[in-house]
Structures are given as structure tokens and as C-alpha cells.
Amino acid sequence: MTSVYQGREQTEAKHFILRRYLQTLAFKTLHGGWGTLAYIDGFSGPWQSRTPDHSDSSFMIAIQVLKDAQEKVRESGKRPRIKCFFVEENPDSFTQLQAAVAAHHDPASGFYIETFNGKFENAVTQIQRTIANSFALTFIDPTGWTGYEFAKVKPIFEHAQGEVLLNFMFDFVNRFTASSDPVTLTSFDGILGDKWKQRLDAFSLPREEALMALFREQFWKAGKFNYVLSTPIEKISDRTHFHIVYGTRSPEGLAAYRDVEYAALKDHGMRRAAARQVIQEAKTGQFVLFGAEEMTSMAELSMDAQIANIKNQAKDWLRNQLPSCPKPFSEIWPPMLDQFMLRKTDAKQVCVELGKAGEIRETWRLNGSRRRTPDDADKIERP
Template identity: 30%
Template sequence: MSNGELYMGREQTLVKHFILQKYLERFAYIVGSHWEVLTYVDCFSGPWNVRSEKFEDSSFAIALKELRNARDALKKQSSRDVRLRCFFLEKNQAAHAKLKEFADGVTDAKIETRNATLEESIPEITDFVRRGGAKSFPFVFIDPTGWTGFEMETIAPLLHLSPGEVLINFMTGHIRRFLDSPQEETQESFRRLFGSGAFRAKVQGLGRLEREDAAVDEYTRNAKSVGGFNFGCNAIVLHPEMDRTHFNLIYLTRNLKGIEVFKNAEKKAMEVQETARAEAQQRKRVARKGQAELFGSKELHDSTHYESLRERYLAKARSLVLQALESKRRLLYDDAWILALSEPLSWESDLKQWIEEWKSEGHLEVVGMQPRQRVPHRGEDNYLNWKRA
């Protein structure tokens, strides 16, 4: 089956899996070049709504495939023997039976599965990670279907794993509907999710997008703090048929290289997302009208919502960089890069475009570059000097 057939009706999962696959494609190779063991933990494995008999449209199969590819490439290129270890968790008994059947058929990686909730399984997960040894690097994927079952206090031991990186599916669409709920039980659930009740004051009185941004930012900030992560960013995954955010994928790392890899995956995924949304929306129109359309989905797709979101976050990212330049007057390119890429839909190519604009306007000069170097690079002591009075 093609991706279109595998993910028809769940295009948001296609985007999520694409980002996971593209990230792990580079992550596994980079980390495997320095660490002897790659440990992957999938906390809500499923499988759910898969159409492939080989589970090719499941997160656990996608992850294992990329880990294998990296291991085999490293073996061929440098004779490195990288070991693979996976922990797959699923609380639904029927889904877990399929998961275990898949795992039992794997002979070239150490895989453990558990039929339990995440809350019940934290000790087993951390023990599994530690049994990988001092030369093991873990990656934890937390992909729930709602906002419960992965409260900040619950996942804290997973966030504490160091070294380690974490990807969390923050179910923005579900959370948005209940942020202002007056019910004490709902608000207590959110307090446990965020790790504090401070989010309520930060989202109160804001518009829809501002409220979503504030919620995602607050959750990211708390998760970074709990886990001692240096960096965090997120990718927006839109609803296939509506101009709404379905969820945000929040990525946490202690290494800038991770941000680079994740943002590159995000950038590639956005084209996939708009193509998938165009097809999903055309199918909906055809079903409603009862007749085919003359032109293809891409030609008829209205990308205004995506473009407006990109303009929104580009403006926020540009403002962050500009404020730092105006206050510090001299800013390391690496620091400008971190600020620019902290927002979704903002990439290094955008930062370099802003730099060229500011240079042409006479407001900025770049110092520390080599004679033949045309643009600033990270890790090379390139500085941005702000000259505006």
C-alpha cells in the first residue's frame, strides 16, 4: 500500500510518523557513531488503526526500521557494532497482543513489551534503559491519545534520563476545548499534566491561537525544567480537514545538534502535511457533492491557514532575534540560531534571510567569518553586530 492508502482518514498520523521517521533517520546514525547502544522507548505503542499487515504504519515499526538502517550503515562504513534495544508499552490487551506478536518475530534487536499503563510501568522502563549500560543512549516517545496518563510527575523519571531525548505528543486539539472548563476535576487534571497551575493565569483572556501558544510554551518550559533539558521546540500538526491545530510534537534535547535534526524533519514534513490535507479536503468535498472535481487536490487547495501560521511564527521568531540584537548589540550567531528556531515553522534559512536584509539596510555586520565564507555558521565564533543607533 502507498502512504496515501495507509493513512487515508488519519493524515495527522502520517505527518507525525514522517517527523518521527525523518528525525530517527539522522538521530540514530549520529548517536550510533558515538554510542554503542541505541535504546528506543515507545510509551503508547498501540497498534491503532494500522492497515499494513507488517505494521509499516505504526510508530514502533517505523522506529525499528530506522534504527536498523543506521546500525547497518555504521557497520558497513566503520565496522561499528551498534546494539538495538526497544521497550514497547501498551495498556490495551488486544493491541498489546499484536504488539507482542510483532516483537516476538524480531531476532536482531532486544525488545521487551508490557501490557500496562504508563503510570504502572515507569520503574520497568527506567530499569530497562539502565540495563543498556553506560554506553546506551535512550530516545523516549510519549504519544498518548488524550491529556491523561502522562502527567508531569509521572513522566519525570523519563525526563531525568541523561543522556537522552524525548518527543511528546501534546494533544492540543483535546486540551484547547477544556482549558477554560470550570470543573475542578478537569482543572486538576491539567495541573497534573502541566506540573503546576500557573498555566491558567497565562492562558486566561487570550484568543484561540495565543491560548494554544501559551499552553504549549508553558508545558515545554516545565518539561525542560523537570528534565534539565537545555533546548526545546515543537512542530505543529494540523487537522486534515479543518484549519485547526490537531497536536504539537514537543521535542526536548540537551544538544543543539538534536534541534538541527528535528527542525530539518519538521521542515520536510510541512510539504507532506499540506499535500495530505489537500487530498483529505478534496475527498470531503467530493463526498459532500457526490461528484468528482475537475482539477487535482493540489491545484484546488487553499493553503491560507498554513501560510498565516508561518507568517505568525516567523514574526515571533524574528522579533526574538531582533530584541536580542538591540539589547546586546553583539550576538553570537549560535544564540541567534537558537532563538530563531525556538518557534515552529521557523528555520535557519529564514534567519539567514533576515541577516541579509539587516545587512543591506546597514543595521548589521557579521564578524568572525573566514575570507571565503559567505554566510555565518554555528560553532565558528561568528558574531552579529547591531549598528542601529
């Protein structure tokens, strides 16, 4: 655990996802034909930054990632443009934000930075101008649950060539949606929709699952996304602190995010274990002889056990799909990843294991093929 994030392991996991996914997105879009990539940060801060240059803040992480991607893409002869739009309402934080990003605004090199002092909801018109003719990633990281009412930010969400990462402050929302104060309850209408309490109570699910299902439904409607995922980030105490919610229209984006999610949760599990070890040592005065390699191994074992269980659920799901098969694997893995916390490589293994069990044909091995897993064009069908 780095000292910058000590006691903020959840923030480190959030920044891990932002950094890794933005890196992947930048290279895929800029190498894939897009001349301009726009990055929108709706609640930029800085908040609780512990570094003089704010390198532990989302806006500076984004700048570093995007400048590096732009430089590497240029080596291939392309001339990509990067647009950053940072929004911060708090005047003192905005002053710090402006001072930190000013030196990185470099129009001559195709790197543009615009800042906005005010509410994210009031910056929609300017943001629409920024993201026009660009592929856009919008990152929303509020300190609570207000300031991004879906009806107001809908034009940004609906940008056809764009994706959204949103930090849903589950722990706060879970506590305050149980309030009896009418004003507090009404404050959730903008993200949970009208009559949300009745709709929430109608779910026959545990409260966290029901609340996330309700929020994801409203998020999906606001952006007309094809896929909406949510990644729970837990505290050291194993209680969910927040969910990173991701919306995309792209199967490739879906697969890329699942890869990042897996790496982030494995890394977060290791850091939570290390933090618990520090707490235990402080309480008992006894040192536990677990090094970095042991922590990594334990985190991997924990993730592997979770994935094995989820793959079994995915097998049942695929069995239910078989009556409507054959379908190419390209039509199987996106809905599987949408529903289950699996990577594309895991979806392939689900098919391989069902193939070995004789429940589906091993079409990827026909005609003398030595391939061990299916490709997108391989049919998934009954024997």
C-alpha cells in the same frame, strides 16, 4: 495520500516526524560515538492499524528505521546496539504488539526488544535500566491526557543523554479543560501542574497559545530541557488536532528537529489539500484538475509565506539582541530556533538580509571571503 492513512492525515504527519527524526538521530548518535541507542515507546498500541504487519504503527516504524540505521552504520565497521522498550496497557493490544515484535528481537545482532504490559508510569524503573549508558529517544503518544504524569515519569525525562517526543492531544485537552466537573479538572494536574486553571487564566494570550505555553512550561521543568518546541498538526478543517512537543538539551538536535518539522508541515499541507479536494469532488461531482506537482507547489508556497512572516518576527528579535552583541552566530541561532519555527538555514538568511540592509556587519564576507551566509564562528554585531 496513501490508502493506509486516508482519513488519518494527522496520524501520517505524526509518523512522518517520528520516522524522519528517528532516522536523523540514529545516524548522528551511532556515527558520533554512541555505542547504544535506546528507543522508548510509552503507548505502543497498536491502535487503528490498517496493515497486517502493523507497519503503520509507531513501534513498527521505529523498528524498521532502527534496523536500517544499524545495518548502514555497521558498514563503517562499527557494532552499534539498539534497545527498544515498548509499553502497552491494554491486554488485547499488548498481545498483538508482542506477536508483531517478537521476530525482531535479535540479541546476537545487537538488536534488543523488551515489552511491558501495564501503565507507562509503572514501567519507569525498567526503562531506567534500559536507557542506562545509552542515548535515548522517548516517544509518548497517548490517546488522551493521562498516563504520563510528569512527576512520575520525570526520571526518564531527566536522562541527561536523551530527548522526548510527545503527542499532546490538544483538541481533547482544550475541550475538557473547559469542563465544570471537578474530577475531570483534577485529572490535568499531572501535566499542567497545581492550580493550573488560575495560571492558564493569567496568560494574556489566545487560548491555544496559553494552553501550549502552560504545558510546555511543565514539560520543560520535568526534563530540565534546554529547548522545548511544539509543532501544531491541523485537521482538514484547519483546526489544531494535536501538537508534537519536542524536548532536547542539544543545539544540534534542535536544528535537526526544525528541518524535520518543516518537511513534515509542507508534506501535511499537501495531503490536507488533497483530502479537501476529494471531499469537494464527492460533494459536487466535479473533478478538480490538481495533480501531485500542483499540490506540492501550493504547499511550498503556503510554507514559504509562513516562513517569510516568521523571519520578519525573528529580525525584530535579533534587533533587540544587538545591544548585547557582538556574539558568534553559534550563540544566535539556537535561541532563535527555540523561539521561532525556523531552520538554521533560515536563521542564516535573517542575518544575511539584515546585513544587506546595513543593520549588522557582514562579517562572513570579510578578508575576501566569498561565503554568502554566516558560519558558527562569525560575529553578529552592529556596523
